Amino acid sequence: MTPARCGKRSISDFIAAPPIPPLRTCGYTRPMKMTGFPFSTTDWAQVVPSQHPGEAGVALWRTRNFGEIRVRIVEYSPGYSADHWCSKGHVLLCLEGELVTTLSDGQSFTLTPGKSYQVADGESSHRSSTRTGAKLFIVD
Numbered sequence: 001m002t003p004a005r006c007g008k009r010s011i012s013d014f015i016a017a018p019p020i021p022p023l024r025t026c027g028y029t030r031p032m033k034m035t036g037f038p039f040s041t042t043d044w045a046q047v048v049p050s051q052h053p054g055e056a057g058v059a060l061w062r063t064r065n066f067g068e069i070r071v072r073i074v075e076y077s078p079g080y081s082a083d084h085w086c087s088k089g090h091v092l093l094c095l096e097g098e099l100v101t102t103l104s105d106g107q108s109f110t111l112t113p114g115k116s117y118q119v120a121d122g123e124s125s126h127r128s129s130t131r132t133g134a135k136l137f138i139v140d
Contacts, residue, residue: 036067044073055083057130072138081129089121090140097134101126111136 047062057080062073076099085104094111101117102108104125109117111134119126 034067034069040066042071047073049075053083054080056081070138070140072136072140074136074138076128076130076134076136078133079131080133082127085125085127087122087125088140089119089123090138091118092116092139093137095135095137097130097132099128099130099134099136101128 042064044062047064049060049062052059052061054076057077059077059080060075064071073095076097092111093116094113096113099111100108101111111117
């Protein structure tokens with residue numbers, strides 16, 4: 001029998017990869033630790049936003065929690081600047097606008113729609129700002 005495959009990848013694509021625990025997956029995706037919640041969908045327009053003032057401007061968060069995972073749509077007003085340095089890990093995708101994220105070492109990165117950043121807990125302290133406003137999808 002031929003092993004099940006996802007996409008158009010072949011076994012040679014994975015020879016150097018470390019062993020994957022035996023789960024019913026596509027064979028190459030390492031599982032995330034996501035437990036304690038069933039399948040669900042979210043209509044983000046129905047999630048009531050909470051307001052979070054920055055050093056300048058405001059952030060509107062639409063937040064859902066799934067087990068230990070927080071998922072948000074965040075909208076930053078034009079001129080928003082964070083009022084703190086953050087050391088929390090995130091996966092962040094820019095949906096609209098432009099976001100500038102500055103690391104504590106002085107490097108800065110600009111996200112525009114379709115771009116993302118990923119950072120682990122405690123890895124790189126960062127703070128964000130936007131001149132034009134931005135809408136983000138964030139998992140942390």
